[in-house]
Amino acid sequence: MRKIAGKKHTAPDIPTASTGDIAFLLIIFFLVGTTFRAGQGLKVVLPEAQSTERILKRRNVQSIWVDKTGRISVNDNLVAASGVTSILSEKVIDNPDVVVVLQADRDVSYGYVTDVLEALKDARALKVTFATGYRMGGGG
Amino acid sequence: MALSLRGGRNSESRPSIPTASTGDIAFLILIFFMSTSMFAKEKGLKIVLPEKGEATKIKAENILTVAVNPTGQVLVGDQVVNIPDVRELIVKRLAENKELAIALRVSRRAPYNTMIQVFDELKLAKAERISLMPVLTEEATGAP
Numbered sequence A: 001m002r003k004i005a006g007k008k009h010t011a012p013d014i015p016t017a018s019t020g021d022i023a024f025l026l027i028i029f030f031l032v033g034t035t036f037r038a039g040q041g042l043k044v045v046l047p048e049a050q051s052t053e054r055i056l057k058r059r060n061v062q063s064i065w066v067d068k069t070g071r072i073s074v075n076d077n078l079v080a081a082s083g084v085t086s087i088l089s090e091k092v093i094d095n096p097d098v099v100v101v102l103q104a105d106r107d108v109s110y111g112y113v114t115d116v117l118e119a120l121k122d123a124r125a126l127k128v129t130f131a132t133g134y135r136m137g138g139g140g
Numbered sequence B: 001m002a003l004s005l006r007g008g009r010n011s012e013s014r015p016s017i018p019t020a021s022t023g024d025i026a027f028l029i030l031i032f033f034m035s036t037s038m039f040a041k042e043k044g045l046k047i048v049l050p051e052k053g054e055a056t057k058i059k060a061e062n063i064l065t066v067a068v069n070p071t072g073q074v075l076v077g078d079q080v081v082n083i084p085d086v087r088e089l090i091v092k093r094l095a096e097n098k099e100l101a102i103a104l105r106v107s108r109r110a111p112y113n114t115m116i117q118v119f120d121e122l123k124l125a126k127a128e129r130i131s132l133m134p135v136l137t138e139e140a141t142g143a144p
Helices: A002-007 A019-033 A081-094 A110-122 B002-011 B022-036 B083-096 B112-124
Strands: A061-066 A072-074 A077-079 A099-104 A127-131 B043-048 B063-068 B074-076 B079-081 B101-106 B130-133
Touching (some): A077 A081, A081 A110, A110 B112, B043 B112, B063 B083, B083 B112
Antiparallel strands (some): A061 A072, A127 B043
């Protein structure tokens, strides 16, 4: 018994064959769970709301930024409200399910936001989400 | 040759592909993806805009106008309300009239944050039919 076991040359080691599989599993997790940033956008401080919902279909998302001074940015271009219509109407033709996420600063006047909303109506991009941060309930 | 192979049987050298480094390679790729990507944090308040020219007729008694004036004051109907009290009032009105549609009319000069707070209150009150009234000129912010 002893002699045979000695012949088989069993060196003690930790099995490493599965680490690659584990790591690939993590890669797949990160690939599915993340998206590459399409554009930097503008610097905004989002308002907070209690009824904030997650957007599930992230592939259909088109962001529009409106900063504190009322500048509007789509795909890293500064545009006027009329420019929003022309860019978005192309998007809507490509993908009718596009969801516009309006990343507007909390201190901007509502007039800029309503101009963007009118431009979106003209472009027939009717699914809109106001980007907000989540606020815990309780106080209200 | 054959002899030397026979001799090699002692150390049991079977041909194999070295797999010890696949884990390292995979972790390298993993670190690359972790550092270059970020979790999408897209979240917010949803609304579906009405189509242009598609005017749905709603009886006047079923419309409740919620207005925000340039100073950020909130009016429900013609009553000035604090933002945290909007929800309660809307819940009460919805209980009285299930058909109630809410028209949110916000001044162009009102802060966006106030509009979001009011919109949040409407959502929390489970109001289904909310519409955002476009205010194109500043004169139109008063009661309809």
